[in-house]
Amino acid sequence: MRVKLKLFRDGSFTLKEFEVETDESPTVLEVLQKVKEIDPSLSFRAMCRASICGTCAVKVNGQHRLACNTRVSGDEVLIEPVDGSKPIRDLVVSHEEIFEAMRRNKVWFVPRDENLTLEPSQLAKTSKAWDCILCGICNNVCPPLIEGKDFGGPAITTKIYSIEEDPRDSLGEERLGDILNLNLQNCVHCSNCNLFCPKGCMPERWITLLEGKLAQRGYIQKKTEDFGFLGF
Ligand code: SF4
Ligand code: SF4
Ligand code: FES
Structure with a gap:
């Protein structure tokens, strides 16, 4: 060959x-x-x-x-x-940009003191996002990142979603206020990240859900029709 x-x-x-x-x-x-x-x-x-x-x-x-x-x-x-x-x-x-963004956004689990029993349905909500291996491919195919826009990107957002949505994390929704620096509204929802992710993590879905939560709480402005399908 x-x-x-x-x-x-x-x-x-x-x-x-x-x-x-x-x-x-x-x-x-x-x-x-x-x-x-x-x-x-x-x-x-x-x-x-x-x-x-x-x-x-x-x-x-x-x-x-x-x-x-x-x-x-x-x-x-x-x-x-x-x-x-x-x-x-x-x-x-270099993967340093991803690691630096993880440090800046405290992308690590902060466990609750008490033990929780999780239902399979709760685990299923984040299991796809937990499959992320931080290979960075979703960032490599993301048009706003390639164009140099100020956007945290799909890799770190997938990690953040998996932790923020997990009831075992003690910070939970407190994390929302800390991720405004990621400028999630700069995602153009092209789905390249979903298409090329080798683990099937569906990053664009988690960006959409986090964007919706930020908009719902008034952290960012978003046209309502963007999130109509979420039922907010
Ligand atoms: S392509 Fe998939 S596995 Fe790789 S960093 Fe992105 S979400 Fe994680
Ligand atoms: S859907 Fe958003 S995060 Fe995914 S590649 Fe397109 S612009 Fe980037
Ligand atoms: S060598 Fe580890 S993901 Fe390919």
Whole structure:
């Protein structure tokens, strides 16, 4: 298989090509590991090989994917760093913006003192959002972020929703006042994030629900027709 790699080195991008022997329909990660046997200087991230750690996002033939759960077929593949994140080296990009936004918005669980028994229906409300592995792909395909708009983005919003809606979190709705800096109203509801999320987390749905809650409480102005379907 011919492997074309767009790599960031010494401040600019270069295209490198390799020929590798692979099994039929290898994963992108297996292809990269084959290339690394030829060129040990190649840098890419992959910590789990099981769609859990969220570190291996790349562009495969122009589409944002996890390298470990994407298979390639045919004679040729193009692998590039993701869009919209600061490149560090080769295929490795910075995730620091997401982590900084998490620190700024206290995106961690603050448990209640008492024990709660949760009904499956309560857990089901947030289970999709809890599946987020912070791979950043939703941010990489988000038009307002790519255009540089002041918007927190779908990745962190998904994390915030999973905690804010969980009755075991002691801060609960108090968190709403703290997330105004995310400017959720800058989401254009294009659903790119829903389409490309490798874990099916549906980020746009949680943005819409949080936006609705903020509008309902008067924190942001939103046209009522945007939220009519929520029944507020
Ligand atoms: S919502 Fe999906 S695409 Fe976005 S960071 Fe989480 S797992 Fe990745
Ligand atoms: S739906 Fe909103 S958050 Fe998702 S990609 Fe589009 S603009 Fe970004
Ligand atoms: S290597 Fe962990 S998600 Fe791909």
